[in-house]
């Protein structure tokens with residue numbers, strides 16, 4: 056049995072992290088983050104090569120190459136608490152760029168089942184980020200990662216919307232779905248309408264934690280989700296998962312190119328005219 060020490064950062068002598076069961080060298084700097092462990096092999100099957108590194112609790116990790124670029128995918132499980140653990144432990148072993156590849160429920164008109172939503176920011180309706188930093192702190196996506204996701208979706212010809220996600224701790228009442236036996240408090244009744252007026256596009260459960268922690272730690276994060284639920288028409292369908300995985304993988308290839316350009320030109324941030332400098 057592996058021995059984990061110390062109590063405030065449990066890991067083995069080789070650096071195996073307590074929850075994700077990975078050690079330094081096991082993951083690439085670019086890591087895709089689906090919630091569902093079953094999405095991990097679906098994503099890595101789109102790459103040139105991949106191997107399973109670990110599968111412990113909700114955390115399943117594959118590492119490989121996409122178009123020659125080293126890439127990993129780790130499932131986060133559902134919600135902020137398990138997502139924060141994934142980020143803490145993946146960053147501790149060398150990852151610095153994260154793309155959530157999720158599913159979501161759309162609340163604006165004109166967004167269809169199977170469309171993608173790229174989130175430029177997240178409303179912090181969850182609780183985990185509040186255990187890290189005050190509520191006024193922004194859950195904003197990294198601009199390079201967001202731009203790379205847009206570039207990837209455009210290049211691949213995939214339908215997407217750029218929006219603001221609301222990340223909740225509850226799939227049912229917290230996303231304005233009546234609970235058991237019709238439980239539906241007044242604050243839930245107005246939730247979708249209030250968020251819609253504020254141009255929020257969708258609900259999911261992890262982006263706010265990811266973005267908040269990434270900003271605090273100086274990591275890069277973005278998010279692309281496939282629309283499974285239309286909360287206006289009340290339709291539900293598991294479509295767009297493959298497109299989201301392809302867009303996220305292609306975004307990693309783009310980010311890798313931009314990171315090389317930055318390094319060559321001695322710049323900290325990528326910007327469109329950098330190529331001409």
Ligand SMILES: O=P(O)(O)O[C@H]1O[C@H](CO)[C@@H](O)[C@H]1O
Nearest residue numbers: 089090091133157158259260
């Ligand atoms: O499909 P994933 O990535 O798990 O994302 C969404 O699906 C789950 C709820 O069904 C939540 O995790 C939500 O954020």
Ligand SMILES: O=c1cc[nH]c(=O)[nH]1
Nearest residue numbers: 158159160258259284
């Ligand atoms: O409606 C939805 C669909 C997927 N994931 C969510 O969190 N909400």
